[in-house]
Amino acid sequence: MKNLCILRLSAIGDVCHAVAMVQRIRRQWPETGITWVIGKVEHQLVGDLPGVTFVVFDKKQGRQAYTQLNRQLANQTFDALLVMQVALRANLAARQIRARRKIGFDWQRSKELHWLFTNQRIQPQQHAHVLDGFMAFADAIGVPAEAQVQWDIPIELADRLWADEQAASLGNFVIISPTASKAERNWLPERYAQVAEYLHNQGKKVVLCGGPAKLDRQVADAIQAHTSVIHTDYVGKTSLKQMLALIAQAELVIAPDTGPAHMATAVGTAVIGLYAHSNPRRTGPYLDQHRVVSVYDQQVVSQKGKSWQQLPWGTRVKGQDLMAAISVEMVLDKVNEWLSGG
DSSP, X not given: OOEEEEEOOOOHHHHHHHHHHHHHHHHHOTTSEEEEEEEHHHHHHHTTOTXXXXXXXXXXXXXXXXXXXXXXXXXXXXXXXXXXXXXXHHXXXXXXXXXEEEEEOOGGGOOTTGXXXXXXXXXXXXXXXXXXHHHHHHHHTTOOOOSSOOOOOOOOHHHHHHHHHHHHHHOSEEEEOOOOSSGGGOOOHHHHHHHHHHHHHTTOEEEEOXXXXXXHHHHHHHHHHHOSOEEXXXXXXXXXXXXHHHHHHOSEEEESSSHHHHHHHHTTOEEEEEESSSOHHHHSOTTOGGGOEEOHHHHHHHHHSSOGGGSOTTOOOOOTTGGGGSOHHHHHHHHHHHHTTO
């Protein structure tokens, strides 16, 4: 293909998954021009990916965002558009992009009228991780498969030097990134505090990371109200690139279903993921499924009356208190496995 357009607007974790597919295309088809339509925040993390032209879609602009997208790509017709998001916002964005082939998800994963905006579908997959689902788009256009998944998200020298400076003063450190975008996915602050104290007693410095949102600040403050062992609080004080560089220096990240967990995977840092609402086999840290602490299986049976194998792939459960079913002991078991090299 001469030119290819990728549509994946959000969120941070999913964009990390998409990077792996984009890098596969770049390596296998180096002569193909790649344009990526992406969200404004997500662009801050991957917008310097070499060999890719980015078009930023700012959802806060409302209808104007679609008009601007249409105007920016008015003179281009792509050989293929990979519509890698089923949200209606993404589907409407796909309508603004001219392409001979508009490839979307298979029928099982298609929702919010996704099928109306595409003329071809990827092959259906059973129980596939989100990243593997994205790789199916590369399969659909004939990109050769690779033996290993690679991310290679660029980190500027200034951000590396900043992270090096932090790491030099921290020594061996673990990051707790405690806040997901939805409060119901967050674990209890007092339990994070207990895990932090355990790690401190094992000789590890513990730091907090997170974004600038009000919820991130509230959760970080609540954790520190229960313990005095947090060495440094970086919540809301770093750019996404600085956070990525710092995560790359850490020994371990502990997080719920949130972007920094997948950022850690992208830079090769171990992750202990905490899950209750979604199936970690689908959305968990791609290389650290063996370190996931999950009560999803029990919760889905309790709410749906069936096991996850009997339900549509991607079924979520709801409830404000589901994460409370994850005990401190369950997390410390995984911490101890990690400490012992597991």
